[in-house]
Amino acid sequence: xxxxxxxxxxxxxxxxxxxxxxxxxxxxxxxxxxxxxxxxxxxxxxxxxxxxxxxxxxxxxxxxxxxxxxxxxxxxxxxxxxxxxxxxxxxxxxxxxxxxxxxxxxxxxxxxxxxxxxxxxxxxxxxxxxxxxxxxxxxxxxxxxxxxxxxxxxxxxxxx
Numbered sequence: 001x002x003x004x005x006x007x008x009x010x011x012x013x014x015x016x017x018x019x020x021x022x023x024x025x026x027x028x029x030x031x032x033x034x035x036x037x038x039x040x041x042x043x044x045x046x047x048x049x050x051x052x053x054x055x056x057x058x059x060x061x062x063x064x065x066x067x068x069x070x071x072x073x074x075x076x077x078x079x080x081x082x083x084x085x086x087x088x089x090x091x092x093x094x095x096x097x098x099x100x101x102x103x104x105x106x107x108x109x110x111x112x113x114x115x116x117x118x119x120x121x122x123x124x125x126x127x128x129x130x131x132x133x134x135x136x137x138x139x140x141x142x143x144x145x146x147x148x149x150x151x152x153x154x155x156x157x158x159x160x
Contacts, residue, residue: 023110028151032117033102034144036125042136043097046128053131057090057099060131064088064124068105068116078115083107086116088124101125102147114149 045051053059065086072080085106090099103120105113125141132139148158 023153025108025110026151027106027108028111028113028149029104029106030112030114030117030149031102031104031147032114032121032145033100033147034121034125034141035098035100036128036139036141037096037098038132038139039136040094040097042132042139043092043094043099045135046099046132047092047094051131052134056128056131060090060101060124060127061088063127064101064103064120067123068103068120071116071119074119075115079111081107081109081111081113081116083113083116086120088120090124099125099128112149112152114146118144118146 046056049055065088067074068083068086072078083105085104087104089102091102092099101121101124103117103124105117105120107113107116122141122144125144129139129141146159148156150156
């Protein structure tokens with residue numbers, strides 16, 4: 001391995017999957033979030049449960065959980081992880097009008113769950129877009145980001 005902080009590259013600069021076999025297992029947690037802004041009428045459909053495709057936030061929650069579970073299949077060098085918990089919460093801000101998505105992912109393992117939390121938040125928001133695009137193609141997904149990670153050698157990190 002080179003001294004590069006980019007662990008997915010070997011000393012020759014080629015991409016590889018990081019060997020986590022020698023790492024100790026520890027409790028891991030990551031929190032991620034993002035938002036989708038839309039027209040007030042679109043938000044009203046979501047809030048009132050009257051969207052033609054059904055319970056938008058219920059379907060988006062299941063999609064987010066599924067996405068977390070499949071992150072290792074979607075991100076080429078990401079390890080498959082046995083998740084112990086994925087929590088997805090949606091908050092409606094009618095004044096903005098925005099739906100905020102917050103995800104917490106947890107496992108006991110040798111590598112973190114940041115990618116699972118970020119993937120879940122993104123797919124949850126994309127599902128809202130998909131279910132409402134017939135009435136509002138101008139929706140905008142913003143500010144998908146890691147909020148916090150705990151566990152492993154690097155310890156606790158929290159976004160400023």
